[in-house]
Amino acid sequence: MQATSRALAALSCLTVGVYAIAVRPRLLRWGATDEEVAQPYPGADIVPNGTRGATMAVTIEAPANQVWPWLVQMGYDRAGWYSWDRLDNGGRPSADRVHPEWQHIELGDWLTAWSPGGQVDAWEVAALEPGHFLGLHGRSDLRGRPFDLAGPRPRVYIDGLWGFLLVELPGDRTRLVVGGYQTARPRWLQVVGDFFVYPPVHWVMQTRQFANIKRLAEREWTRTSDHQTHR
Incomplete structure (x- = not known):
């Protein structure tokens, strides 16, 4: 024994x-260069005293203005999240085309999220530089409810920024760099989350999202390029 x-x-x-x-x-x-990991990432001021989270990246064979529309239409009650739909979109397939009616978002808007337990949460649009950077701020208490930044913080909470940075590359290509900042209370919750929980969970969901956004954006760019060539 x-x-x-x-x-x-x-x-x-x-x-x-x-x-x-x-x-x-x-x-x-995952997928990020040494430079992308080392250089400052936007949005540090959105999560006070937050620690830098994972930095993941993918190269998309399409210009940034062709990738941006897929990002701004994200949301459970909109285009979905392009990841594992059974886990983060209630089983509904994410959109496979750009929807004009979902292209306008503003600072302070909320993009609805969904969790496997059926819990409906939301990400606040906290940073918005069209065609360049989208920062989504998620904060919730022990019950998964968003809390108001104007009031006192709950005793137990999770606070984080999920950022999408588009960097234009030569040859009509784009580097999509996803990163952010996070904090939690009590402190042991952040330590356990940062070490054991967030990295594998984020990797599983983010790599799937990368693959789908890359596929969709490149498909539409190819169609647009072929159409322009044959005009």
């Missing part, structure tokens, strides 16, 4: 060690 317990403890320590040394660092910078 004691031998089994020691073996399980050793295996647990080994698993945590491999995760900490080999897995977690890769998840935190």
